[in-house]
Every structure is written in structure tokens, then in C-alpha cells.
Amino acid sequence: MKKVAFLTNSMGGGGAERIVANLGEHFSQDGDLHSEVVLFERNDFYKPHEGVQINYLADFRGKEHPILKLLSLPLIAWRLRSYVRKNNIDVVQSHLYRANYVNIMAQMMGGTHESQIVNHDNFFRGYRKTFFGRQKLKLVDFFYKRADKIIAISEDMREGMEELLGRRVEKINNPYDIEMMEAKGMEEVTELPKGRRYIISVGSLIPLKRGEDVIEGYSKIANRYPDYDLVILGDGSERKNLEELTKILGLEGRVHFLGRVENPFKYLKRSEIFVMASESEGFPNVLIEAMACGCQVVASDCISGPREIINPDLHRRVDKLTSGGYGSLFPVGDVEALGQGLESAIKGQAKYQVSRRAGDFQREIIMKRYKEVLLNG
Template identity: 30%
Template sequence: MPGSHRRKRAVFIINSLAGGGAERIMTTLLRASGPWRDRYDISLVLLDRERGAYPVPDWVDVIEFDSRHRLLPGVLALRRLLAELRPEVTLSFLTRANVSNIAATWGTQTTCIISERVNSSAHFGGRMRALASKLLLRLSYPRADHVIAVSDGVAQDLVRNFAVRSNRISIIPNPVDHALIETLGAKPMVPPVEGEFVAATGRLVPNKNFAMLIEAFAQSGLPGSLVILGEGPERRRLEAQIARFGLQGRVRLPGFVDNPFAILKRATLFALPSNAEGFPNGLVEAMACGLPVVATNCASGPSEILLDRAREAVQGLVPCAAGAVVPTNDPHAFAEALRLVHDPAMRALRGAAASAITRKFDIVPTTGRYWETIEKIVTASRRPPFSAHGSGIATSGQVS
């Protein structure tokens, strides 16, 4: 636990605080880090100058660059700053911030910790630019002092495909602020949604596969509407698909919403149609709102959260206490699962089970695991290098 020692400096790094799951988790983590203020001066570096969607505690020193989404300017600016601040440790979220963190701390006394939020192999796909990104990760990620993965699937992907040694990985899921979700969930819905509805959240991008969800909803015959919260480049394509299915007025795309919890609290169930996730924040936060869920068995996270099983061990449509897990990109199976989980006789029980599962991700113990890992790695980095033969990936913040 925090004690009365000389304060060190910890620098957190992320691309920006524009709307997104990783950005929200970064501010959640910082907000819960107050008990460590007597041990650390805490700074937050934003690589890009963008309008922030999430507030930062006023005791966190915020430094904003203007890298314009480019890697090299961010690396150079960050290296200059770290030379001035001389922090004991850095912790970064998101790929570009992670690579910048590794490059800026290379050859210094600063302990470099990165957090991988996505299943990188599934996230990047197979295009030429994606292949270049994968190569950059394979060259850089093994040079971090430690990697925090948000799920076992993400951790295994780092070991198999990006040459990260297993003894340099800890698995810590994203924190869930139940008290804040309850407070925000009690507020009025903006925008208001009338009647019964299925909810989904996420950026409107191909990997989230909302096109499949719209098709499944059309096949399901469920009453009411489908509300997809989020914005992104797929909007026009999705709007055209909604028109083709004749679902105007029944499928709504309200865009980015400041308070999604007020809407989630009033939904019938939650749908996660993704082809790839790291740790599905939207799924867990919807479960914390007491919603039963239908989720694809994507890489990574849903099967671990809902079934406590590896993705590879799950085949077909699998009902569970909190809802159902279905194969990826299968609208027929997803429609069947929507009908199953929509059943009013079981909906309340499934919602209660979903909420109970999320308690293991509560903000206080999860934030504690982050800081325990930070302090262990800072201490370990002052000793001889890690053994080349790790004893395995560490869980619950434990370092092998």
C-alpha cells in the first residue's frame, strides 16, 4: 500500500483523450490513483492536440504535444520532455503511444511499461500498411521493460506473434467504476430513446462489425429498436444498409454520446458483434449496468469474461448465465442468440448474473494491481536483466 516515501515521478502517455474506450480507461485509472499521490508525482502526456472527451483529475499535470498523429514528432517531443522530467517510470496506452514510449525511453534510466489494449494481429488485418505496423511492433515491443495486457488472448498474441517474452507480461483487465456508472445511469437519456431497445456501443469501423448486427437484428424479429452509440467512417455504409432492410426509425445511430450509461441502463439487452477486441470495455460496462448480453467469440475477451474459457475452446452458439456467445460474423447465429437472450422470463436473472461478473473488475482493486505492477517492475529494472526463460505470463498483476 502507499506509504510515506520520497515521491517519484510517473508519466502516463496516450495519443489523446478524444472519445474512445482506451481514453476513458486512462482517465478512470488516473482518477482512482489518488492514494498513490504521496509516492508519485503523476503526469499525463497527450501526443496529439485534440478536443478531450474525458476529464482528468486536477492534481494530474497534463502536457499536450501537437504531433498530428505522426510517430516521429511524438517520439522527439516525448524524449525531450522525459530528459527534463527524469521520471522513474512511464506507462502508455495504444500502439503509437506505446512505440513512442519505447523509443523515447530507450537507453535511459526510466522504466518503460506499455499497455496493449487490442489483439494486434486481429486489429491490424493483412493490408501492406498493417504489415508494416506489425513489423514495427515486433521490433519495438520486446524492448519495453514490461507489457500489461488486458486479456489472456492479447497476452498470447504478443508472445506468439510479436516476440514479447512471457515473463515480461502481466494480465490486468480494465477497471470498472461501478459507483460512477450508477450515478451517470440515473441521469436522463440524451438523446431520449422511446420504447424497448437493444443497445450497442463502439466506433463505427469495420472491426466492430455493426453491419452484421444490423442484419442479425433484421432477422431476429425482435420488437422495438436497435441503438448503436458511436461515430466513425462506416456511418454512411451503415445508413445505406439500414435503408436496404427498411429499418429507418428502428435502427438509430445517434453518434458519440457523452453519457452512454443513461441509455444502457434502460436498454433490454446489449450486443457486441465485433470481429476483434482487446478487452471489450463496452461489453463489461453494459454488464455493470445489469444488461444481459450477446457477444461474438472474437479475439479477445468475450469468452474469457462470459464463459471463463479460452476462445479456442468455444464452438457454435453457447448460452451462459449472462447471455450468449456466438461465432464471429454469423448473422443467423447472432439473431438466434438475440431471441434467446431477449426472453423476458430469464432477462432479469441474466442481467443480475452479468452485473455480478463485473465486480471482479472493480476500479479499486484493479487500479491497485496496476500500481503494484508498476512498483515491482521499477524495482526489478534496477536488478540484472530478466531471465531469457520466463516461467509464464503473470496474472492479477503478479510478475514472474
């Protein structure tokens, strides 16, 4: 039996952490693999199944200064190297930058494991434009080239990484537990007014997600469709600015900020339309989750993920609202096109088979691909 450790920073509230929780849970019950989860930080949000073995390499809580986190990586790597050797771990599959660096460092220090790194972020999204971005690319180039296996979660990301690193990169999309989403979607929603219809946006409230575009796009159609409200799930540095924007646009009472929630699926199931305006993504989990819950989708054609999910046969960036495949895409930052997309969805001008598309990414299908990589390298 092959022993695998899934390594990431923490079980915090991000999409990559949720993937690690799913991987650890799925393969803890596999007859060919013994799996465990290894973390740096104890700021756990996701709670893997109680049968999943979790080990910590440090006692960080996630609020430490970034410089301290960076300087601590060699020590954590040495602890991982010792952990691997003591527990006869065959493969360490890491997710997110710091975990990927630690994985390779531990191997360079004498770790006996096979290193597999999974990249969830588009490090080519303008990083060359800033000093710190260029330093990050240097770290990526130095460490990633030394990995035994590199995995990207979207096609755009795979192509960009192969161009930067000059070596083959595998693609494995993220896995989704469709049955779990459907079950959690049935839970009662008590925080929203009854008798309303909902458009929903889910994600961190940070500049990269362009929450102001979502609100401004909604404002374009709010008066014409007075029975539709906007629900925003998530938290972050932009929340106060976005709340102020709703007041400026006269949308108080029509935009509902619910913060970060443990079960987003019940809100997605209660909503008719999902909207995303990001200027960059890796492979947006929430887009698949919204489709699984039956939402019609309107998303920015950012790098990377949305077009691959919504319209996989389209091989160019859109310059206007473009509907087809499984939803609507609009150019990043085009608030008018976003509003047009919302109106088109409200009018039901095209009903897309969103649940069927979400099924292409169901956990059983994707986990088979992960198992192949873990077993065969």
C-alpha cells in the same frame, strides 16, 4: 514517493484513453505514487479530474496525416526524454502503439525511466496478411522487446504477445468505476421514444465492428418483437452505409443512431440487451459497462476479450450460438446466430448475473494490480 507518468496519444474518445484518464485520476490521490498524464495531441474528449496534472509534448490536434505523425515520433521521444530527466520521473507507463514506441525511443535516447508498455490491441489479428501489417509487426517486435515491462489487457492477447515476442507478458484487465456508471446511468434520456424497449450497440462505426451484422441480426427478430427498437451509439466511416441498410431492411424509425455521446451509461441503463458483433477486440470496455448497467449480453466470440468476460471457463472458439457463464456468444459473422441470441435474451430463457460479473473488474480491484506493477516493476 515514486513518480509515474501515464503516456498516451490524447484524451480522445477511445477505451484506452479512458483507462489512462482513470489511472491518472486514481493515482493522483495515492500516497505512495505521484502521477501525471503526458499527451501528444490536444483533441481531448475525456476530461480527467481537475486535480490530474496534464502535460503536452506536441501541439497536434489529431487530424494530422499519419505519415507526419509517424515521422514526428523521434522528436516527441526526445521531448519525453528531456521531460523525464527534468522532472525525475521514475516510471513511464504508455498506452497505445505510438505512445509505446515513443516510450522506448526516449529510453534509448538516454531517458532514465523504467519503461512499461500496455498493449490494448490485437496486433496478431491478420496483420501478417498485408504489407503495412507486416511492417507494424516489425515495429512492435523491435520496440516491445526493449521494454522493461509489457502488459496485455486480456488473456488471448497475453498469449499471442508472448508467442510473438518470446518473453513474459503480464495481464491486467481494464479497471471500471462501477459506482460512477450507476450514478450516470440515472440521468434522464430524452432522445428516445418513451414506452419502447431497447437493444443497444455501442462502438465506433467502422468495418472492424461489423455494425451491419448487428442491424441484420436485429432485422431477424424485429417483426416478431415490435416493441423492441435498436439503439446505436458511436460514429465513424460506416454510419451512412448503416443508415442506408436500415432503409433497405425497412427498419426506419426502429433503429436510432445517436452518434458519439458523453454519457453512454444512461442509454445502457435504459436498455435490456447489449449486442456486439466485432471481428476483433482487445478487451471490450463497453461489454463490461453494459453488464454493470444490467444489460443481458450477446457478443461475437472474437479475438480477444468477449469469451474471457462472458464465459471464462470456455476454452474454445464457438461454432454456433453458445449460452452460459454470463451471456451468449456467437461466431463472428453469423447473423442467424446473432438473431437467435437476441431472441433468447428477449424471451428471458436465461437471466445471467451480469452485474456481479462486472464487479470482478471494478476499479479498486484492478488498480491494486496496477499499483503493484508500478511500485515493483
